[in-house]
Amino acid sequence: MEPDILLIVLDSLRKDIMELYGGPAKTPNLIKLKEDAVAYENAISPSSWTFPSHVSLFTGLYLNEHKVHETIDHKLLDLTEFNLKLKAERLSENLQRKGYNTIGISNNPMVSTQTAFDQGFDALFMIDPFPISKEDPIFQEARRLGASPKQIALKLLKQGKINKILEFYKWRKREKLVSDVINFPLDKGAEMTNKLLKTANWESKFFRFINFLEVHEPYRNYNSKEVWDNVTGIKPLSQNSMENIRKEYIAEMEYLDQQIGKLVSTLKNAGKYDSTMIIITSDHGQAINEHGYMLHSTYLYDELVRVPLIIKYPNNKKFDKKNGYQNLVYIPKLIEEISQGGDDSAVYSDSTFSEAYGAVIVLPGGYKDKEEYVKQRYEKVRKAVFKDGYKMTVNGTDCTIEEFLQGNKGIKVEDNKEKAKELLEELEIFKGKEDFKIPKI
Incomplete structure (x- = not known):
């Protein structure tokens, strides 16, 4: 039997901040939900920023397949056109064709009718979070x-x-x-989203998509000048600013957990909780200067691509834990398998990937003389592969290995040359005919 589906993206949420995954942000409502759900440990986002990750989530395609991503020549204004012309069937279109009532509510202008994300939706509402x-x-x-x-x-x-x-x-x-x-900025549309959903019609077979923007910058007491000084190499972010951003990031997650609790209550009051497949994830994480970098996009550090994935299956069904990785690109296939009475095998893979194609930084006034710095530092194409507890990130512009990790510990190629070669071979196959330079070792 085809389930009702609620897909929630907690925009910019990194996994390690959540109590559910051992982090400092208290999330009692998500912990309560986990009693009926599966919290996956190895979920990877296909990109480190919103636009291409959402396209991957809805099409089941990696960036190098759907091509709706930034390049040195194509930036934000081009992506809407790329998205509009994309031929692949989206999750929303597939479910609409099957008779689902498809409604989306987005708090992120990047995921809206203006950016061609309304395809397959009976209605996609945009709640502008900014005052x-x-x-x-x-x-x-x-x-x-x-x-x-x-x-x-x-x-x-x-x-x-x-x-x-x-x-x-x-x-x-x-x-x-x-x-x-x-x-604002503690609430960036979540309260209004919940009010809308409280009055929604839950009777017909439904697909609901929600993008919550709370943990995305800006934050309370957010010093944008300090952040831009840091991004453009003028001056590192002060310790006070870093601590404030981290504190407010945690506060945003705790506030968002309350809003998720309200949403779950709405489902229960409508008598739809048990029958609904609830998917909670994120499109990417957020760097808080762990690598001298603040915010997201451009890089593929774990803080940017390791995301939560919590799924409550219809009738609160649980599945045995399996080895492997999860990725947002597997979500459409997983929904299809569950709809046909299958298990969660479709969300697992022995190896998985993430990609970034350059800078999506729009400099404010006062920083135009830093355009060359931004270009030299951030206009790089990167791909990361995850396999067997290892991670390798390659900069295909400079033909260098930027990260080689075992778990979360950096190791040298010489420490495990055989595994390094194996991961490079995986990337060679993954990139296909793309002009992406992979180093030889």
């Missing part, structure tokens, strides 16, 4: 001028635009007032 729309002309102008109010004011002062400074001050004051009312 002032990013389409607002004043917001656009502010971003061109700088990353902080001080930068903006100084630039306007140099230009002799005193009246403009007052206009920006009023705009910032209004933004602060609106933020306080909607509890």
